[in-house]
Amino acid sequence: MDKTPSERSDQSLLELHGVSKQFPYRAGPFRRIAGFIHAVVDVDLLIRPGEIVGLVGESGCGKTTLAKLIAQLEPVTTGEIRYRGELLANGRQIPPAIRREIQLVFQDPTSSLDPRQRVGSALAEPLLVHRLATSASERDTTVHRLLDQVGLPSRYARRYPHELSGGERQRVAIARALALRPRLLLLDEPVASLDVSVGAQILELLKTLHSQERLSYLVISHDLRVIGSICHTIAVMYLGRIVELADAVQLFRQPWHPYTELLLESAGLRSAGVEDRGEIPSPLHPPTGCPFRTRCPLAESLCERQDPELLEKGPSLPVPSQTGRQTGRLVACHFRP
């Protein structure tokens, strides 16, 4: 915390410190607050410039909530989010110049594009709002450049979303996020609504854009295959907590957390015969101690009493990648590794 913003920005683009989000749960005839759902619990996360971080977990684990917190669509309950050293959370007014550098791409392009707005105007709108292109000709040039970047011909500017296929719509949604020249894209299930072959093309596009623009991504998916095809670093989330954070190679070759093992096994990426004893518990009544203990084959009485901390255990491997970064490997388990 004692570094100046400019120093910190060299190593990190986005930092989350102890970020939590609670939603009030209302019940009864007067809709009184009956309790709180802990959607995100004490999350620390770091995204470096040019890094692709994956966030994986089952539905309801809090991954989309976390993306919304980063995108400032929801206020955090506690904790802080810093972007290039600048504090975003805690109800501060965010300068538009910083605001536009973080863009969110949603899962379903059909519902995130205005059905009555032509593609060209959808792409020009953010440019107008942020005054990035002042003249009409400048806007047109930018719109055509954006379409070209996502592999669509310029004539698509005159089309409506319903005239496009699902994959083309997702390309438009990505182009729209790129319009503001972001540095960080939050991609929430970018291929989940698409057929596999179309999804593969979108993943290729994301890889190309990443290498051309030196963007950072936070890729959110329930699908370890999608995460594993593109991410450098992977955070595994369970009931609002990060339970394992590791380099992609380490995580796939040697998972530490029993939940990561279960996810890999379920995705057919491992066959160690891990047993699955149940389902994700309700976040309204999370288990005491370790959140995963109700499904965990290793669970003992200790797990019931004590919630394991997310700790750095063991050395990190240097990973050959364009960013040349290293990650400390973190796991929240009493018995692993």
Add this chain to the structure above:
Amino acid sequence: MLLEIRRLTVEFQTAGEHVRAVDEVSLDIGQGEVVGLVGESGSGKTTLGLAITRLVPEPPARILQGEVQFDGEDLLRVPRHELYQVRGGRIAYVFQEPSTSLNPVMTVGRQLVEMIDLHTTSRKAAARTRAIELLGHVGIPAPEERMTSYPHELSGGMKQRVMIAMAIASRPRLLVADEPTTALDVTLERQIVALLKRLQQELRLSILVISHSIHLVKQLADRIAVMKEGRLVEQGSTGQVLTQPRHEYTQHLLAAQPKVAALEGTL
């Protein structure tokens, strides 16, 4: 052969246009055999599954030609009232979205008992006992207490288990499972796959599993059929289709599966 589909053709008529959703498809399913039908959205795989028992809405659909031989009779030619006994009886269905297939204002127990009453002649008390037995059979904990639960009180995985219990209530010979796990998380998919495998063996059930997911199909199926634009472009044993795909489209589908770069050293 339990089911023999011969040159089945189903056409949809929309805005003056004729679209062949299923185009001269022939497919066999043996007793106790699991066949996987793979294809992308719009390939006609769901229509094929529905057309077996003439569940496709006519109009706009029209079954133009073909035969569906099931247990020695052509389902396309039996009178409609007999089909009611076949559907949900000897041929049962499990669909993708359990939330929309269950009645939200009726307890799970009543829905299950209703299903049993419809297809067997057992008494009320016997039907209730059988319903509890079925819930236990599909792996629902405390089945007796769950009888009084409403669908919204169950998780997605539990709802799909209830749907499977309803499907096997009539002791079907063939189960058509259309994207049975698409709405579920991978971990639950794995549990449902294990359940279907167990039921298939215990009940000597034949299953037609329809999905866009090769990962799902390869875990269940003995044989795989690949569908594209209404046509079956390839079929063969699961091992053969996955390791030596002959048709270009199958190769394309297999290549499109996301490759885990971290495992292949291409990061």
